[in-house]
Amino acid sequence: MAKARYGRNISSLEEHLRNGEKILIDITAAQRNLLDEKLKAGQVTAADSKIYGVVNPDEEHVLWPFDGEFWRDELGFYRQVVESACGR
Numbered sequence: 001m002a003k004a005r006y007g008r009n010i011s012s013l014e015e016h017l018r019n020g021e022k023i024l025i026d027i028t029a030a031q032r033n034l035l036d037e038k039l040k041a042g043q044v045t046a047a048d049s050k051i052y053g054v055v056n057p058d059e060e061h062v063l064w065p066f067d068g069e070f071w072r073d074e075l076g077f078y079r080q081v082v083e084s085a086c087g088r
Contacts, residue, residue, distance in 0.1 A: 055079060
């Protein structure tokens with residue numbers, strides 16, 4: 001009788017361990033889904049990316065076309081639109 005009770009307890013513990021592993025898998029999947037949503041929220045559409053590249057200078061700034069010459073002290077202020085080659 002003690003051996004049968006011991007066997008039932010072992011079976012019960014094994015079932016609880018399996019359930020715990022399933023819960024960990026569900027938690028990991030939920031965390032991955034949250035990360036995917038954050039990534040999607042941070043992405044912009046192709047139309048939005050074209051609007052981002054448009055520069056409207058004010059009275060203090062001048063828009064000069066790049067002709068191949070650059071000034072080292074102004075490198076941080078040049079802007080260039082980069083179009084994605086990604087298929088997505």
